Amino acid sequence: MPKPNTNNDFFTQVLEVVKLIPKGRITSYGAIAAYLGAKRSSRMVGWALNKSHNLTEKIPAHRVVNRNGLLTGKAHFSSIDEMQNRLENENITVVDNQVQHFQELFWDPSKALAL
DNA sequence: ACCATGACGTTTC
DNA sequence: CGAAACGCCATGG
Numbered sequence: 001m002p003k004p005n006t007n008n009d010f011f012t013q014v015l016e017v018v019k020l021i022p023k024g025r026i027t028s029y030g031a032i033a034a035y036l037g038a039k040r041s042s043r044m045v046g047w048a049l050n051k052s053h054n055l056t057e058k059i060p061a062h063r064v065v066n067r068n069g070l071l072t073g074k075a076h077f078s079s080i081d082e083m084q085n086r087l088e089n090e091n092i093t094v095v096d097n098q099v100q101h102f103q104e105l106f107w108d109p110s111k112a113l114a115l
Numbered sequence: 116a117c118c119a120t121g122a123c124g125t126t127t128c
Numbered sequence: 129c130g131a132a133a134c135g136c137c138a139t140g141g
Contacts, residue, residue, distance in 0.1 A: 010138070029123055039124095040136045046122035049137065065121030066123060 010041065014048035015055070017109050021063045024090045025107035026099055028067045035109040050076060062086040069102030 010047040017032050029045040038044070045064070052059040053076075062083040067070045074083040074097065084094045 012119090033123085038137080041138075042123040043121060043136070044138055047120095049122055051139095061122075064122075068124095071122095076122055 008037045010036065010038070010044045011048045011051060014045050015052055015057065015059055017113075018052075018059055018061065018064055019057070020109070020113070021107055022112075023059055023107070024092060026063045026069070026087070026092065026102070026105050027067060028069075028111060030067050031106075031110070032110055035113065036075070038045065046073065049073065060086075063090075065099055065108075067104075069099035069106075071097045071099070074086055 008099055010109050013036050014032055017027075017035060024087065029042040030039060032045045033042040042072050049061045049064060052061065061073065062071075062077070064073070070085050071087075071094065074080050077083045079085075084097070087099065092105060099105065
């Protein structure tokens with residue numbers, strides 16, 4: 001569990017961004033990391049989402065995929081199919097663990113949040 | 116300080 | 129297309 005005092009560390013910042021992802025949109029770990037000013041820390045994004053299980057906050061982690069639009073983190077959900085189901089529930093098509101029209105549905109925090 | 120781990124990304128084979 | 133090797137960096141033992 002991360003330090004509860006450091007509200008501004010990677011952990012909290014990642015969750016903040018993820019919670020801001022609009023419904024029906026998706027983004028990538030790298031994009032979030034880049035927005036936070038550490039594009040090489042994409043692994044930390046996944047790390048943060050992993051820890052987010054502990055939180056009561058609703059983290060739409062299903063809207064976060066890797067740069068290929070691949071649902072690499074599906075295994076970390078309650079059910080392996082849950083991630084895809086949630087995406088499809090938001091009108092997002094997923095085929096073979098890969099998001100279709102990824103480029104169109106992509107939500108870039110750097111642009112959306114107007115850095 | 117050192118080593119291991121990881122929901123990534125890129126390059127190479 | 130799949131696997132592996134690196135790089136990268138926060139966290140924990």
